[in-house]
Amino acid sequence: MALHLFNTLTQRVDDFTPSDGHTVRMYTCGPTVYNYAHIGNLRTFTFQDLLRRWLRSHGWQLDHVMNITDVEDKIIRNAAAEGKTIFEYTDGYTKAFLEDAARLRLERPERIAKATDHIREMAGLIGQLSAKGYTYTSDGSVYYRISNFPGYGKLSHSDFGGIRPGARVDVDEYEKDDARDFVLWKAAKSGEPSWDTCVGNGRPGWHIECSAMAMKYLGETLDIHAGGIDLVFPHHENEIAQSEAVTGKPFARFWVHSEHLFVESKKMSKSAGNFYTLRELEAMGHAPETIRYLLLSVPYRQKLNFTMDGLKAAATSIARLRGFALRLKTDRLGDGRDEAMTSRTAEARKAFDAALDDDLNSAAALGAIFEYVRDANSALDAAAFLSGNATEALALLDRFDSVFDVLRPTSEGGLSDAEIEKRIAERTQAKKARDFERADSIRAALLETGVILEDTKDGVRWKRK
RNA sequence: GGCGCGGUAGCCAAGUGGUAAGGCCAAGGUCUGCAAAACCUUUAUUCGUCGGUUCGAUUCCGACCCGCGCCUCCA
Numbered sequence: 001m002a003l004h005l006f007n008t009l010t011q012r013v014d015d016f017t018p019s020d021g022h023t024v025r026m027y028t029c030g031p032t033v034y035n036y037a038h039i040g041n042l043r044t045f046t047f048q049d050l051l052r053r054w055l056r057s058h059g060w061q062l063d064h065v066m067n068i069t070d071v072e073d074k075i076i077r078n079a080a081a082e083g084k085t086i087f088e089y090t091d092g093y094t095k096a097f098l099e100d101a102a103r104l105r106l107e108r109p110e111r112i113a114k115a116t117d118h119i120r121e122m123a124g125l126i127g128q129l130s131a132k133g134y135t136y137t138s139d140g141s142v143y144y145r146i147s148n149f150p151g152y153g154k155l156s157h158s159d160f161g162g163i164r165p166g167a168r169v170d171v172d173e174y175e176k177d178d179a180r181d182f183v184l185w186k187a188a189k190s191g192e193p194s195w196d197t198c199v200g201n202g203r204p205g206w207h208i209e210c211s212a213m214a215m216k217y218l219g220e221t222l223d224i225h226a227g228g229i230d231l232v233f234p235h236h237e238n239e240i241a242q243s244e245a246v247t248g249k250p251f252a253r254f255w256v257h258s259e260h261l262f263v264e265s266k267k268m269s270k271s272a273g274n275f276y277t278l279r280e281l282e283a284m285g286h287a288p289e290t291i292r293y294l295l296l297s298v299p300y301r302q303k304l305n306f307t308m309d310g311l312k313a314a315a316t317s318i319a320r321l322r323g324f325a326l327r328l329k330t331d332r333l334g335d336g337r338d339e340a341m342t343s344r345t346a347e348a349r350k351a352f353d354a355a356l357d358d359d360l361n362s363a364a365a366l367g368a369i370f371e372y373v374r375d376a377n378s379a380l381d382a383a384a385f386l387s388g389n390a391t392e393a394l395a396l397l398d399r400f401d402s403v404f405d406v407l408r409p410t411s412e413g414g415l416s417d418a419e420i421e422k423r424i425a426e427r428t429q430a431k432k433a434r435d436f437e438r439a440d441s442i443r444a445a446l447l448e449t450g451v452i453l454e455d456t457k458d459g460v461r462w463k464r465k
Numbered sequence: 466g467g468c469g470c471g472g473u474a475g476c477c478a479a480g481u482g483g484u485a486a487g488g489c490c491a492a493g494g495u496c497u498g499c500a501a502a503a504c505c506u507u508u509a510u511u512c513g514u515c516g517g518u519u520c521g522a523u524u525c526c527g528a529c530c531c532g533c534g535c536c537u538c539c540a
């Protein structure tokens with residue numbers, strides 16, 4: 001089955017296949033490290049992780065580059081306010097971002113590229129643009145002249161010809177020839193970091209780093225370029241203008257953009273008090289995989305309403321899936337396999353794959369899994385589920401978890417398995433002696449430490465909360 | 466003003482020209498020493514509103530209402 005992806009460039013769902021048939025060359029816009037990542041940033045990166053994993057499940061290799069923007073206005077301002085160099089300032093947030101990503105089980109891209117490590121490449125690209133007549137200089141800064149690039153606007157599907165009534169124009173940028181022109185290289189200012197390069201002393205504009213780093217590592221035409229929806233304009237539009245003016249080739253075949261999220265039905269903002277970082281949510285007692293589940297449960301092109309109720313529902317949903325997995329491993333099943341169940345499992349897998357192939361429809365994929373879980377639980381109750389079926393069911397759950405990755409609990413310490421087994425044995429003795437009071441108090445004590453007991457016909461089953 | 470997105474049960478949410486997946490929550494039941502888990506039943510004659518096309522529309526078209534995004538830094 002073919003993977004279909006919505007391409008912002010064509011405004012259609014198109015069949016995706018890597019251009020060389022086996023390796024997907026993907027570039028994603030990573031964080032600007034001037035603060036901790038908030039839950040909205042993390043939605044974008046969690047979606048990109050889903051995309052990565054699903055591409056791999058098609059058997060393709062990945063060559064994925066993510067940038068870290070570590071030089072930019074806010075960074076310079078904040079670092080100065082704290083009396084730090086930009087490097088001292090961004091190091092901590094870069095590290096924090098990588099930690100958050102790991103907590104959320106985001107696979108590490110094949111390459112993480114920092115802007116400040118690629119100043120030379122950026123300057124080189126600007127030099128090429130100048131040689132081809134796409135730039136002009138004003139007060140020592142270098143600007144891109146968009147009127148020289150006929151394709152400008154093709155990604156955001158905007159017509160930039162003529163007057164734009166109502167559009168707000170930054171009045172500070174009076175030195176530009178046209179309001180749409182953007183800066184490639186900013187002339188050095190005292191008190192700001194700067195680099196001495198072939199295009200002068202200064203620092204790069206925002207957009208040039210992605211063009212330079214993407215082409216350096218992945219070539220002139222990427223298979224996929226992804227980012228948040230807000231980057232379509234101007235960031236990605238400008239990347240296209242920079243890259244294609246130099247190469248004359250399409251910069252990326254597929255442009256994939258994820259929607260933003262709301263928190264408690266409101267736009268996230270610091271003043272609204274609904275601006276969450278992963279650390280804050282974890283401190284409130286939410287497991288990282290619960291957050292991951294909620295972020296993945298709504299298809300990426302839909303706005304996602306991130307709520308505390310939603311987190312609670314996500315945690316319960318995960319518990320249901322874990323309960324099913326545990327049951328598959330602990331129920332005593334008859335030998336062989338039930339053919340009807342075997343084909344039901346195959347059907348579920350097909351539905352799961354088809355949903356993700358359909359532009360990463362994660363909600364439909366979850367639907368396929370839960371429908372299956374109900375059917376399988378019924379069959380288990382009815383003893384119409386044999387050991388061979390359990391093997392197949394666990395394989396399906398593995399496939400599910402190879403992309404969703406929520407079944408493994410984040411370990412938090414607590415009692416060892418042996419200690420838990422010992423308490424359970426004590427409780428079983430008490431039950432045999434019909435000392436239910438003691439049995440119940442052992443169960444309650446274990447629950448206090450986060451261990452849940454379930455009595456089944458096949459004995460006691462336990463799990464960590 | 467320009468361009469674009471969304472409005473499906475209490476909440477989240479999929480979906481299709483042929484009569485509404487799934488999850489959470491809630492109520493009742495089966496099972497159980499009690500729980501828990503699991504299962505069963507109930508929960509939208511209806512998909513923002515009003516028209517149109519059609520044998521038939523939630524799904525297509527039009528108008529309108531509501532919420533939101535981008536056009537300026539932004540995941």
